[in-house]
Amino acid sequence: MTIAIAALLVLGVLIYTLIVRPGSLPEPEPVSPFRHVDEAKARIYENLRDLQFELRLGKLSDEDYARTKLDLQKELAKVLADADKLKAELGVQTTVKAAKAKAPAEFVCPHCGKKFKEAMKFCGSCGKPMEADA
Numbered sequence: 001m002t003i004a005i006a007a008l009l010v011l012g013v014l015i016y017t018l019i020v021r022p023g024s025l026p027e028p029e030p031v032s033p034f035r036h037v038d039e040a041k042a043r044i045y046e047n048l049r050d051l052q053f054e055l056r057l058g059k060l061s062d063e064d065y066a067r068t069k070l071d072l073q074k075e076l077a078k079v080l081a082d083a084d085k086l087k088a089e090l091g092v093q094t095t096v097k098a099a100k101a102k103a104p105a106e107f108v109c110p111h112c113g114k115k116f117k118e119a120m121k122f123c124g125s126c127g128k129p130m131e132a133d134a
């Protein structure tokens with residue numbers, strides 16, 4: 001009898017795990033490409049803080065402190081370099097997209113309606129500011 005109840009419980013948990021949970025899980029949040037960078041940076045800074053704390057407490061020899069600190073700084077440099085690479089890659093994409101998005105064929109004066117090929121601060125025709133909200 002006990003075994004039957006236990007088996008039923010296990011089955012219930014299995015069903016819950018396999019069927020109920022995946023369906024009720026919220027949509028995964030879009031992960032920022034810099035999230036792991038931020039996390040890695042935070043972790044290294046925390047380790048550096050701990051390291052200084054331990055040195056002050058006398059738990060660490062100067063030699064151990066210097067060596068561990070150097071390791072952490074190397075790790076940090078690598079993380080930052082990766083972040084820069086990522087930024088550069090994303091930056092290129094963003095720039096291309098932005099250039100496409102805001103490259104109107106012409107600029108129209110909001111006051112007199114005259115069209116110009118180049119963006120200007122003031123209309124060459126009526127002399128009023130080219131930007132409506134300027």
Ligand SMILES: [Zn+2]
Pocket residue numbers: 109110111112113114123124125126127128
């Ligand atoms: Zn004008």
